[in-house]
Amino acid sequence: MRMDELHIPRYRKIYEMLRRHIEEGVYQEGDFLPSENELCKLHNLARPTVRQALDALVKDGYIKKHRGKGSIVSRKDPKAIGILSIVGTTSAVGRHNLQTKILTPPTLEQWEEPFFYKLSNREKESGCIRLERLRLVKEVPVFYDINYLPNINLPRFTSRKMENKSLFEVLRKNYKIDVIGGDQRIRAIPAKEKVARYLQIAEGAPVLHLQRKLETNRNGYCFYSSLYCNTEEYSLYGKF
Amino acid sequence: MRMDELHIPRYRKIYEMLRRHIEEGVYQEGDFLPSENELCKLHNLARPTVRQALDALVKDGYIKKHRGKGSIVSRKDPKAIGILSIVGTTSAVGRHNLQTKILTPPTLEQWEEPFFYKLSNREKESGCIRLERLRLVKEVPVFYDINYLPNINLPRFTSRKMENKSLFEVLRKNYKIDVIGGDQRIRAIPAKEKVARYLQIAEGAPVLHLQRKLETNRNGYCFYSSLYCNTEEYSLYGKF
DNA sequence: GAGTGGTCTAGACCACGCA
DNA sequence: GCGTGGTCTAGACCACTCT
Numbered sequence: 271m272r273m274d275e276l277h278i279p280r281y282r283k284i285y286e287m288l289r290r291h292i293e294e295g296v297y298q299e300g301d302f303l304p305s306e307n308e309l310c311k312l313h314n315l316a317r318p319t320v321r322q323a324l325d326a327l328v329k330d331g332y333i334k335k336h337r338g339k340g341s342i343v344s345r346k347d348p349k350a351i352g353i354l355s356i357v358g359t360t361s362a363v364g365r366h367n368l369q370t371k372i373l374t375p376p377t378l379e380q381w382e383e384p385f386f387y388k389l390s391n392r393e394k395e396s397g398c399i400r401l402e403r404l405r406l407v408k409e410v411p412v413f414y415d416i417n418y419l420p421n422i423n424l425p426r427f428t429s430r431k432m433e434n435k436s437l438f439e440v441l442r443k444n445y446k447i448d449v450i451g452g453d454q455r456i457r458a459i460p461a462k463e464k465v466a467r468y469l470q471i472a473e474g475a476p477v478l479h480l481q482r483k484l485e486t487n488r489n490g491y492c493f494y495s496s497l498y499c500n501t502e503e504y505s506l507y508g509k510f
Numbered sequence: 511m512r513m514d515e516l517h518i519p520r521y522r523k524i525y526e527m528l529r530r531h532i533e534e535g536v537y538q539e540g541d542f543l544p545s546e547n548e549l550c551k552l553h554n555l556a557r558p559t560v561r562q563a564l565d566a567l568v569k570d571g572y573i574k575k576h577r578g579k580g581s582i583v584s585r586k587d588p589k590a591i592g593i594l595s596i597v598g599t600t601s602a603v604g605r606h607n608l609q610t611k612i613l614t615p616p617t618l619e620q621w622e623e624p625f626f627y628k629l630s631n632r633e634k635e636s637g638c639i640r641l642e643r644l645r646l647v648k649e650v651p652v653f654y655d656i657n658y659l660p661n662i663n664l665p666r667f668t669s670r671k672m673e674n675k676s677l678f679e680v681l682r683k684n685y686k687i688d689v690i691g692g693d694q695r696i697r698a699i700p701a702k703e704k705v706a707r708y709l710q711i712a713e714g715a716p717v718l719h720l721q722r723k724l725e726t727n728r729n730g731y732c733f734y735s736s737l738y739c740n741t742e743e744y745s746l747y748g749k750f
Numbered sequence: 751g752a753g754t755g756g757t758c759t760a761g762a763c764c765a766c767g768c769a
Numbered sequence: 770g771c772g773t774g775g776t777c778t779a780g781a782c783c784a785c786t787c788t
Contacts (some may be wrong), residue, residue, distance in 0.1 A: 277765090279776060305754060316778045318558065321755085331693075337755045383787035453571075453749045457741040458698035458716035467753085476698035476716030501697040508748065509693045516782060516783090519757060556759045561774085577774045578767035732788085754786075762778075768771090 281322040282448075288323065292332050292343055301349070303333060303341040336350050339440055367408045369434060373468070374402035376428045378421055385418075386455075386481045389493055397421040399428060401437070404468055412504050414468040415497040422491065447486045454482040469500040478506065521562040521635045522688070524553055528563065532583055534574050543573060543581040571749055607648050609674060613671045613708070614642035618661055625658075626721045627697075627734055637661040639668060641677070643707055652744050653710040655737040662731060687726045694722040701738070718746065 291297050304312065308321045324341060327333045333341045381389060381398045398418050405413035417437060419427070424445060432440065441447040457479045466473040478499040485492050499506065531537050537553060544552065551562045564581060568572045573581045621629060621638045638658050645653035659679060660665070672680065681687040697719045706713040720738040725732050739746065 281776080285551065285756080292657070307754080316780090317755095319777060321774090324755095336753065336786085337784070367709070370765060419544065451750060454747040456696065456718065456748065458718040458739070459741070460716050478696065478702050478718075480696040501699070506696040507693065510691060510748070521757080547772085547774095555762090556775095562757090564774095575769080575774060577765070578772080580773060668758060751776075751788090752786105753788105756785090757781100757783075762776100764776075765774095766770100768772075 280313075280315060281319045281326075284309070284315065284320065285323040285326045288327060289330075289332060292327075297343045299343055301343045303343065305340055308503070328407055329509060331507075339457040364492075369408075369409070370436070371404040371406065372401070372432050373404055373414075374400065376401045376419075376430065376432065378428055381418070385494075386496065387483050389420075390490075391418040392422070399424065401432065403437075407504060411469050411500065412505070413497060413499050414465060415495050417493065417495050419493040420491065423488075441486075444509070447491070449484050450487050452482055452484040452492075454480050456480055465498045469498065471500055471502070477501070520555060521559045523562065524549070524555065525563040525566050527570060528567060529570075530566075537583045539583055540680075541583045542579075543583065545580055569749060571747075600630075609649070610672070610676070611644040611646065612641070612672050613644055613654075614640065616641045616659075616670065616672065618668055621658070625734075626736065627662075627723050630730075631663070633660040633732075639664065641672065642675075643672070647744060650743070651709050651740065653739050654705055655735050655739060658734040658736075660733065663728075681726075687728055687731070689724050690727050692722055692724040692732075694720050696720055698736065705738045709738065711740055711742070717741070733742040 288303065289298075290326070297303060301306065303309075303324075306317055306320050306324065306459065309324075310317050313320070322474040324333065324335065327341075328335060331344055334344055335341050376399050379398050379400050381394055397420075399421050401417045401419070403413075403415050403417070404411055405415070421427075427445075430440060430444070438449055441449075458476050461469065461471055461477045461481045464474055466475065469477065471477070478497075478501050479494070480497040482495045482497065483492055505508060528537075528543065533604075538541060543564075546557055546560050546564065546722075549555070549564075550557050564573065568575060571584055574584050575581050595657065618640050619638050619640050623635055637660075639661050640658045641659070642734070643653075643655050643657070644651055645655070661667075667685075670680060670684070678689055681689075698716050699719045700714040701709065701711055701715055701717045703716060706715065709717065711717070719739075720735070720737040720739065722735045722737065723732055724735065732740050
């Protein structure tokens with residue numbers, strides 16, 4: 271009997287439910303969500319639990335709250351790509367316009383030295399699954415990213431088909447790994463040859479460079495991304 | 511008798527107290543904060559209230575929580591400048607190394623057209639206090655920012671001395687305005703002539719451009735910043 | 751006045767880390 | 770076993786918005 275069975279908190283379940291409903295259009299831009307008290311009754315929850323879920327939706331930019339009025343579903347600027355949202359970059363521009371090409375399929379390797387984040391010995395010893403992707407919005411390349419996942423308890427990951435799937439979704443659906451937070455460093459740098467080629471811009475043109483550490487609901491399990499972004503047409507968008 | 515007297519919530523008071531203690535070195539990097547239950551007893555608060563304060567400290571990067579252990583004061587990477595922290599950019603690099611030069615003192619003007627955020631009619635009619643600054647880390651210019659504040663109930667603001675003061679602090683101390691959140695768009699762009707001159711970099715060199723909207727505890731009062739950052743030596747850092 | 755979100759209380763049980 | 774933070778309950782009062 272495993273004792274470390276994953277227990278999904280209720281506030282997270284209702285968060286996911288509401289998020290899905292918003293993304294699927296059950297609630298549209300400008301619609302009012304049910305009030306906090308209604309959600310309590312509907313799902314048999316106490317108000318702080320509901321509020322925890324709604325606060326996460328606010329943080330991720332799905333809704334805005336107005337005292338005395340209610341929670342209103344936010345418009346999504348189609349020219350802004352979610353950057354700090356824990357649901358990844360897929361949602362903000364709409365699934366339809368976003369393609370993902372795999373440049374290098376998931377491969378088990380040694381960690382690069384030096385790595386841009388400090389790694390624990392456990393991470394170093396287990397090796398690194400590396401995955402390069404190109405993400406296109408309306409056929410135009412916008413992101414080029416390299417993802418690094420510690421090879422800990424990810425059976426069959428290197429043989430998964432990743433084309434046109436969100437990395438976050440693969441982790442959530444197949445491994446029950448949810449991203450719960452993270453941090454990142456952001457720079458503006460001139461595009462080097464490889465980055466320029468992938469993003470179809472001039473060498474030396476300004477690109478956004480993000481180095482991210484993603485924390486998950488698996489205790490102590492993190493993964494990492496190095497991400498180059500062409501911000502000529504799309505800009506990153508974040509809340510705080 | 512004014513009924514809209516500012517009431518500062520308790521969780522915010524204890525947040526400010528702990529934040530100040532950390533910045534002043536009462537708690538140093540690696541130190542444990544008192545446990546949540548201890549803080550409850552110390553300040554006569556219920557645990558959710560204390561947790562609300564601690565969660566804000568986590569969000570702003572001051573502490574890390576560890577289940578079963580406690581809350582530990584985070585190290586601050588001196589090469590990373592807080593970007594999403596509601597306390598502004600002052601704290602992360604240390605007050606000592608950060609200078610602020612006023613390029614254009616606060617001046618009442620018309621809003622620029624078009625403005626990079628949608629403004630309400632009330633904001634448009636009241637006019638705009640504009641303030642340009644250059645921020646230097648160890649004598650080297652790193653930020654050039656233009657700040658736009660709606661001219662609503664800010665007595666004597668245009669005659670305040672701003673040199674080497676944090677805008678956030680001036681607002682907090684003199685007007686009891688706290689920044690409680692906001693959002694921003696981020697781009698990498700080539701430096702135009704003026705930006706290049708201020709930041710002492712080559713024209714066309716990549717700079718980070720942030721357009722921010724800052725929300726405050728004054729109901730509906732927001733202000734705006736357009737910020738250019740030389741990320742050659744310093745990178746922006748954010749949590750999510 | 752009725753309903754909303756913002757704040758707050760005073761408890762509870764749990765999983766986790768450490769000794 | 771004990772203290773920690775993580776989750777959750779079932780209430781409460783308030784300021785605000787709308788009618």
